[in-house]
Amino acid sequence: MSSSESPSTLTRRELLTLIGSIAGSSASYTAMAGMGLTTPSNYNGPIKLDGNPKGASVLILGAGLAGMVAAYELRKVGYKVQVLEYNNRAGGRNWTLRGGDSYTELGGITQKCEFDKGLYINPGPWRIPHHHHGVLDYCRRFGVALEPYVPVNYNAFVHSTQAFGGKPQRFREIQSDYQGQVAELLAKATQQHKLDELVTKEDQEMLLESLKDWGALDERHAYAPGRESSERRGYEKPPAGGLSAVPVYSKNIIPFGPLLHSHMWSAIGAGQNYEMQTMLFQPVGGMDQIGTAFKSQVNDLIQYNAKVTQIKQEPNKVTVTYIDSVKGGEPRTATADWCLCTIPLSVLSQIEINVGDDMQAAINAVPYAASTKVGLQFKRRFWEEDEHIYGGITYTDLPIRVIAYPNTGYHSAGKGVLLGGYMFGPNAFEFTSLAPADRVRKAVEYGAQIHPQYKTEFENGIAVAWHRVPWTLGCLGVWSDERRAEHYQNLCQIDGRILLAGEHASYIPGWQEGAVLSSLDAITRLHQRVVA
Amino acid sequence: MKNTKHLPLQISRRRLALALLATCAAFTTHPVQAQSDLSSGAVFSRGPSFEQRDGKSLYENICQGCHMPDAKGAVGAGHYPALAGNTNLATPLYPAAIVLKGLRSMPAFSDELDDEQIAQVVNYVRSHFGNKYKDTITAAKVKSLRPAK
Known part of the structure; x- marks a missing residue:
């Protein structure tokens, strides 16, 4: 150490460490960005995992985007990978409902989607901001075709029951x-x-x-x-x-x-938010094209219909007990050196798992939001034919909150599908409480106040209330600043042989990018430990 | 009283929505009154708080979303506990505290429900679905469970 160096002179690394320790990692990140040390995303291109895992095995729980990112990347560098998935399909919340699909929610009611061929609704994620580099890069690598998602349409409506006689503006x-x-x-x-x-x-x-x-x-x-x-x-x-x-x-x-x-001024800033600033994308043909692309890479690794009932780690391995989620029957087990668990915390907090108190407290700390989406099929695309609304969103103070128009298939003859409601907060709970057919009926009744054509053109609909979704029991993990401060680090740490990933282990809750980045971060840390 | 209560909630709701998906709370008019329903007993709240007042309406518009119309819960990858025949309801303090503070993935409703609403829904659940508890909880008692300001 040079004696001439003033003790008050901090190295850049020391300065960042200091800022980070005082103000938390986001402050450190902001400081780093200011010093030109990082880019605005922590996605830096395809992950590079150097070093040989020497046959180490990883058991991944959940075949959503987080789980499939890990399965794909870890196998590529030599891990033995297996994936357990509760559903009979891959993708998790990356999900599209089309004509012919059926969906059974908690409580046992089955809805059959009766949309015409080519029409769909994305009950979960439905758009990709241009700065979600991780998701976009996997789309590029896997050849998932993208088209523009329209966040703002100047010719769509703002509607209030309390203003201008209820006439949409x-x-x-x-x-x-x-x-x-x-x-x-x-x-x-x-x-x-x-x-x-x-x-x-x-x-x-x-x-x-x-x-x-x-x-x-x-x-x-x-x-x-x-x-x-x-x-x-x-x-x-x-x-x-x-x-x-x-x-x-x-x-x-x-x-x-x-x-x-x-109050209509409160609807006009939506497109100015960082996450809604153009350009945004959607996969051509439905959001599940991403999940399908991942599945085609890792399908042979996935055990479907596997309901996890216990996660048990020992000094040299992790054993997961599961039963057939459809048929029940005798419990089976899967074993690996490591376990990457992407099960939503709403479910994981109910599963027996021997992690430390800190991680268990973190798993138990995150409530899951209510959210409801309703897809409605109409005999014709009246919003285009009559009102010249091509894509984008109408905002309303009605309980449906929005009507979102399809950002694809413009001018196509035949039928069309709208997102006839997308609710959070009290209205989401209230819609969840209705039977699915009533959710659809209410969405039609309310939507008709904005588009009277609903009354003659509506054909059928399907409604997904996320608290009723059997494999997530909620839409997304809701973090507060207080919960983050107390639990976030503990949630993301490696606990013995177990680590977690998913949108809940990110600062981008509810977005696919959060799932992807948390997974890449987790497997990077896991790999460092394995090859150390 | 109602208005002073709404303001911070509206902000937190808005921040939540921005953090989530930045669409739905982009447009909220001042709460005026619950949206009168067009064809059923459903009630739709206009603002960031629930506007149902009686226990039955609160249960049927909030709780049954997860705990189901018959209060028997449901099972998927995880489960929602039954409230029918649930011995944890023996004291009203337990369900009142959970409604206020949440439990694991169940959200807290301390911002969205006032003391009287929580008392009403707890009393309703404890006296329906085969539950036959005679004692009740008051709004004042619920208030005492809230953290001191």
Whole structure:
């Protein structure tokens, strides 16, 4: 050590360690990003596991994305891998329901999906942000075709039962009128010298110029009927061709007071969230194309219909007891050197497992959210034919919360399927409590308040309430800051010969990327231990 | 009272939804009243809190989602315990505490239900589905189970 080095001089590593220990790993991460040491994702291309596992074996519990990522990558570097899966199919929450499929929920009610050929609903994940590099890279490697998912459609609706007589408003008009009138207000305040204490004279000129641009204000800095506002909120009669070409500007700007009180401004920011910023994708033909692609790589490793009843580790091995989830019968066992468990905590917290108190407490600490999705088939794509809504989402304060239009198959003749409701919070519990047919019926009744065509065009539907899904007992693990602080590290640590992965072991809960990244992180640490 | 209670909840609900999937809570109007149902006994709450008031309605719109309409629970990869004939209900404090604080994957309802609602639903469950407990719990007693502020 150099004696000339000041004791107060920290190395970069020491600084990061210090920040991390004071403020937690996310602060350390933020600091690292600021210092140019990392990229905005912790996915750095296909995983590289160097070193020979020398025939070590891994028993993976769960053939969802987390489990199949691990199975695929570990076998590739020489592990003996076996996978136990409760369902008779691979994919887990990566799941698509099509015509001909049937689904039996807890309580025993079976729904048969009666959609036409080619139509589907994704009851679980349904979109992939462009920065979910892990999921996207597996799509690339496995040749899963992607198409655009539309997070924002300016021609879709914002609807409130409490505003404008319940008449749906176009997203475009709400967005333009809100932004325009906020800009006008700020411009007025500036011109009336009410911002003099806050903004310098020079900056005020720039501010006025930017407000004009941002809010589509006219020469007088007013958001008023005219070319500028019509270019945002649309025309009364749009520019056309020939003799009838002359446009008529829109005059129906929604007054600011009613617009504020409508609360509709709260629906227009959805696409600005990091996870909803374009570009987003969906697999062509349904989200389960990803699970299917993984399955084609690891299907020979998967034992289906295996309900895990006990996970027992000893000094030199892990033994998992399971029974046939359909037929029951005698318990069987599987044994390996290591166990990677991707079973949702809602289920794992009910399974006998001999891990340390810290990990057990973490397994028990995470509640699972209610969520419900309803898919509805209609005789025709009236949202395109009648309302020119191509993909995207309508937001409503009705219990269905959203109507999401298919981002594919535009203009196709024949039938179409909408996501007729997607609920969290109280409405999700309330919909879960209904029998499946009633969930569909309610979604149709409420949706008809926005699209009256529902009344004549609806044909059939299917509803998945995640607390009733037999293999997850919930939609996703809900972490709070307090729970993270107390339990997250303990959940992700290797406990003897057992470690966990899944969306619940990530900071991206409910997203497939969380499952993929947690799995890659887990097997990286496992491999380091095995080859050490 | 109702309004002061709603504000922080609305924020936490919104943060939750953002963290989850960033769609559903993107648009919530102020809670006005429960959405009057169009064709059945179902009640749909308008805000971040449940708006059913009586024990039967609370059970049928929340609890039965998991514990089932007959309160006999269900079994899949894991299970939901039966509330019918469940000896853990011998004292009302136990179910009240679980509704307040959650248990393993069962969410806590301390933010979404007030003391009176919790008392109502606990009393309902303990006197239905073959359960015949005569004693009841009061909202004041439920309140005493909440962590001190």
